[in-house]
Amino acid sequence: MAKEKAVVASSLKKQYSIGETVVEALKGVDLEVSAGDFIVVRGASGAGKTTLLNIIGGLDKPSSGEITVLGHDLTRYDELFLATFRCTNIGYIFQSYNLISTLTAKENLAFPMQLAGWDEEKIGQKTDELLKLVGLTDRADHFPSELSGGEQQRAAFARALANDPLIVLADEPTGNLDLDTGLKVIDILRGLKGKKTIIVVTHDERVERLADRTLVMSDGKIVSKE
């Protein structure tokens, strides 16, 4: 039986204006990702990988083309819908961690669950579970500025899994990590494989080996599907 499509993109284009210069970040991307797939996207810097991830995650809208995620055409919805969509369906791990600077690690993890309206007891249980998963139980009450880069990355990883999202998007999740922390993250990704749809932008061969497919991007296009 054919698997359900989690992400369908067709003729996706994205243009930015920087002053008078127009930058074409995506120049017509076609993509289909089935539910439960583990996809790796790689390519040179400026190839459009992060832009593609942002559009799939509902953080940004394409200039033209269509993007359907979990059956929703994201170009048709307003910010209110997209906020709820991101909160309940997408777990995003940013390249630069993006923890909220005024909240502790534990509060950062709890934040998406609070947005989703979970009750306090359930939030407490889930945050403890996630902190344990990423090995940050003893750093729970520290603020992001008090955590190392690896710890921040693991906290960001745990936060992305907080609402049990159907899709996990990760932008260079091991890029800034030491060997040990990188392996821990890869272990977590391995554990998620098959349970969630995962799209990872990475150049890490260890992560690539986990993938069902690797897409190579260049100059705003997918040039190869391996």
Added chain:
Amino acid sequence: MSLPIKELKRRRLQSALTVLSLAVCVSVATSLVLFSESLGIQISGFSAGGLNNGFSVIFSRFLFIVVLLSCVAGVLIVYFLMSQATSERTRDIGIMKAVGCLTDAIFKHFAVELFILVLGGCFVGSLAGICLYFASTGIMNLLGFNLPTSSFDLQAVLLIFSLFAGFSFILGLRLTARAARVKPAEALAQASDATEARQSNLGSLFFHSKNLSARVAFRTLGRRWSMTVRSVTCLSVVMVLISVIVVGGIVAEETMLSYVQRAVGTNVVLVARAEVAERYVDLLERFLQSNMSGSFDYLNAEYAIPSSVLAEVQGVSGVAKVDPRLIMEGALKENQYIYPDPDNEGQYIVVGSNRQSNIVVVGVHPGSLVSDWLLDGEGINDDSPYSVLMGESLAATCFDDPFTQSFRAFGRDFGTVGVCLDTMNNGMVVYVPFGGLSSVVNCSSYNVVLVQIDSSSFSEAFQEIESVASSHDLVAVNLNQTLDKQVSFASQIWASILSLSLLSFLSAVTSLVGFLMLSVSGQQRDLGIMRALGAKPGTILKVVALQTFILVLLGAVFGVPIGVAVALTFLIPEPVVSQNAAAAIVLLVSGMVAALCLSSLYPGRKAARTPIVPAVSRA
């Protein structure tokens, strides 16, 4: 020079906000000082100016405090804007140092930026202030005033320019010097919002609130503690300003009108010969700067009021008081007071300089006065016939110390026991016990009678007094009309001053919104992350609005009581606070606090609408 200019252009929002805040504060202070000077109020000296009476002291004090607070609020806001901008750029300083830039070069770079911002803001502000002044005087002249419109006090403009530029530059340089001294490693290690390192219990205290927006708002205020303290300080100063404008304005107006009413008396009818009555009304209306001409022989026997008139008027039903007076004009010469210097044996201290002035002298019976002046010192009594009550303008312009000095008039020396706020002859007046004046000028009759009538039977009693007067070839003049003119004149001036003072409130709000916008812009990344995680725009708006609301409330808690205390204790002696005034004050202060809270919606809305990707990507 080109690098700092490029940098200022790159940080358009911050540069524009700093210049705008400074310009608005400078323009309001400039226009307030110029306008009040054209009204004849010398703010800097606390002295009576063109209005030429004791009431200008209240105007002067009020405007002085408003201008002073506007300056403090303006300089504080600009200082905090700059410190916020500097702390945001600590990382840039670290990078500049890491690539080999010397501390001196960094200091110069930031000092040039500061110089451009301060000079630009003050220059634009001064120009705008002059334009505002001409616009205000134009409007006042359309309303019937006759204010000069062809020139302005350039010295005052330069003084305000120098004050603002000087303070802003000195405070800004202090910040720049501190920032330039930071070690490169420390600077590079700091987050973009370097002021957030300090913890506070504020966040944890409220973090258990059930409302997510409230939790985040309190947590953010607690973590961004120095920013919170800065904001509350700014808001407190703005709240003091608001309270002084509202409370001071309303209470000072009411109190001043009450002083006028107390001096002239309410429901008072003047009975005299037609010529004397006209002269008396003219003397009262000198408060409105009406002109008088020629000398007048008050002691002319024809002007004497027959004693039977007093008895007849006293018998009219509804008459509360009959206050017969002998009024005349004369010359006064200040007597020097010379006494041994207690610190230097054989030396003497001289008080006064033998000044002379033309004055109005009124002989009265202290027990039957219709006037109830605001007094400094004591009232007069029949037992001391040569001890006088002096008008405040006379005391201020002709004496160094009216209570220790004496004066000479009609060939006799008089001493002063009290100084009163009076409108008669614009305050250039002395009230002498009738016995004393009578013996000095050798005249035992009165030339005017003031009759105070109960308000309930005013019209009937007035008619009866008119008929009594006409039967003796006298006239009866209703002084309520003169009183109304004086009250309306004072109200007009207050209205214009209050409207100008409101401008300083607006300037404070404009600067504050700029300050809040910069504060929100410092949180843009966190707010962007929240949105990326699924926070709805409404949640972001609530977080920002709630933060501002808490800050405004804290500012009000500290600022309003101080402002009210300053207004009631320092600004206005014997303040009059009617129920209506109290209600108006509560309403206006609440309205202004609400307006400040509402102003937070703009930065909140802006934050909620900023695209997520650029917000999250902010370094």
